[in-house]
Amino acid sequence: MTYSGEVKVGGRAQVHELAELMISKVAVGPMDNNAYLLRCRATGEQLLVDAANDAGTLLALIGSDGVSAVVTTHRHGDHWQALAEVVAATGARTFAGRDDAEGIPVATDVLVDDGDTIRFGRIELTARHLVGHTPGSIALVYDDPRGHPHVFTGDCLFPGGVGNTHQDPAAFASLLSDVETKLFDPLPDETWVYPGHGADTTLGAERPHLPAWRERGW
Template identity: 80%
Template sequence: MTYSGAVKVGGPADVHELADLMISKVAVGPMNNNAYLLRCRATGEQLLIDAAAEADTLLGLIGDDGIASVVTTHQHGDHWGALAAVVDTTGARTHAGALDAEGIPVGTDVLVQDGDTIKVGRVELTARHLVGHTPGSIALVYDDPHGHPHVFTGDCLFPGGVGNTHGDPQAFTQLLDDVQHKLFERLPDEAWVYPGHGNDTTIGAERPHLAEWRERGW
């Protein structure tokens, strides 16, 4: 079946099958968060992005193979609600942006900086530090050697705009600048965007609206 990225809380995961990587997307409550399970096809090693909520749902998705790592995209509580339970069960190594780690009440094993590489089996993800939604938010970019890039943006980029900056014009400008320079200027239109909530999009679908977002201020 064709991957759409449209998932609902309580519904099944949607699986995006790439040549070297399988990406399973699931929605969990109560705030309709997306969690992503990445599986290296060559080694079977798995990594979870955002243990947001519903530990049982996430552990069921992970299955008996467990996970080697879990990455928390940022410090907001709706993105780590199930982190303690998932780590306790799997023994996974934890990663988070260096400037957000103190706001996550589960110890961070790896403090992630801009440009750092995080591996899942033979697959490499590149971290991009994006400031504005939180001080230490990170996006993860997989530059698929067999196709277009894939980017997991947490709450920094969605269909229709950047993440919430709570009416702070300085934070908004910083976030839009970072998203523009580190994502839009480095990624092709075909790059697939997996956000922290809601449906997926592409860099190409959002690129024409950057000036509009900057003018409206959110």
């Protein structure tokens, strides 16, 4: 199946096969969250991005090989409803942004700061701290050595705009600035974006709209 990034609650996962990494995307209810299972092709070690909800679906996706780590992109409750059950079943280490960890009611084993590297198998992810949707949101950048980068943005970047900043002008300015300087500026147009809800996009598809986002204020 060709990867499209289009998933629906109760439907099959979509698998994006890269040279060294397999990315499985699944949607869980009730808020149509995306969860991503990353598998190192060389070692089989796995990492889950956002144990959002429906632990049964996530554990079936993980399978018998288990998962070594779960990264929570931010502290909002729809992104960690299944975290306790997934960790209890797998023994995975938990990762979250330093400034959001206190809002996640499952102990965070590793506090993540901007620029930190998260490793599993032979795969390296670089964390980027993006402030505005929450104080400690993180995005995860995989710089594919045989292709273009891939970035898991949580609720900080979607097709059509940045994440909700609740009509707070300062929070919006902060989030847009961080997204521009830490994602759009250093990464190429081909960079694939995997958001916390809905369809995927690329930085190239969104880049021309940055001035319009800034002007509208959301």
